[in-house]
Amino acid sequence: MLETPLISEYRAIAARLIPFAGWSLPLHFGSQIDEHHAVRRDAGLFDISHMLAIDVQGPDARDFLRHILANDIARLTRPGHALYSCLLNPQGGILDDLIAYWIEADHYRLVVNAATAASDVAWLHQNCPANALIQERRDLAMLAVQGPHARNKCWSALPGLREVGAPLAPFHAARAGDIYVSRTGYTGEDGFELMLPAGQAVDAWKRLRAAGVRPCGLGARDTLRLEAGLNLYGQDMDETVSPPECGLAWTVSAGSERDFIGKSALLARAPVSILLGIVLDDRAGVMRAHQKVETRQGTGVVTSGTFSPTLQTSIALARLPLATRPGDAVQILVRDKRVAARVVKPPFVRNGRILI
């Protein structure tokens, strides 16, 4: 089992560790629901070092990424900008989702999911032109600090971060000493993701904890991202579906002359389903992945379901017949029962507020 630089900290406080994509990671540190609320109301700390940073450098780096990503890094107007993109196969199916950073000049960085890291790297090498260098950055640790009080707690914990971090707009990043700080996250709250040398991770973790940032595990990370309406690769999307079928049409830049892997297939392929949110009318159980959804237009399936600590009922993302619309009444097969629910447009929660 792979371990992040923080494994000694987890053992010291007896965190509940579980295997995740080959890594030993904390599920929670006592209460995943309290951790969830801490992020919505205060500030939480996530170790995301299992995700892989991949640097792409060289004279061909920009053209290479314009060819391999469905979103167009030409949209990045200056170093420090970042964008979200899918990596597609030639059939338009999703190989992974990632954030691409323009670090400087001919230097870009992709941050990809742990479960797909090895296949992503192989795919990049397979398509890499002569004058671009691909480098896996396992020497970096990554921490996410998320929540309405994340910024002030970051400033007090990490000297020098305020000057660089405070002016950052969403999806912008900058270097603060050894830390590459970006205003990104996976929770629907304000906050930052920090990339730093692995050897400095324990110190940063301790400083952030001392500043009152609460350690959070994978459990809270999943309920937070689902409330925020953010897809999880492998669950809400995979190689069998295209970005427009996952609520990600906005991430595909197909209007220009630019050609990219999967483009012709996407243009030829009409979406056959739509990914939307579902909320249970009553507290009658908890929706789970693979449960059947009955709609007037046909059947669909829950791709991610959980109990929402903010809404205090069950919420889900579901792959539904194309004609399904927010507001539609549907029924979910929860275990052996039909449960009434309604379709909503995600997100469910953003910046501490319920939006549905």
Place this chain on the structure above:
Amino acid sequence: MNIPQALRYAPTHEWVRQEADGTLTVGITDFAQDNLGELVFIELPEAGRQVAAAEGCAVVESVKAASDVYAPVAGEVIAGNAAAAASPRRVNQDPYGAWLFKLKPAAVADLGNLMDAGAYAKIVASV
């Protein structure tokens, strides 16, 4: 892991207490609640329902997963704990206090099939 000596146990991680009137009070063990994680939903059986031994009788759902709670012996459900259903986290906080349902057993001899605390502790240790 807390495994009270005074209770009997089923291999599916229910605890059973025999009351003075012969009825059985049933809940899930400390080990079960710890493995499930924080409970967010509980479905209780209706009073009057006849259940067979090892039949799914209640459902406890955590953020992570749903799990059946089985009748430890055959009998009739005489009550469900509405307070636990209204506040599922009580089962995490006090698994041996926050019972789930009460049964009137079909036969007293059935209890012989349940484990004592020592035997259950061995099951837990082997998981």
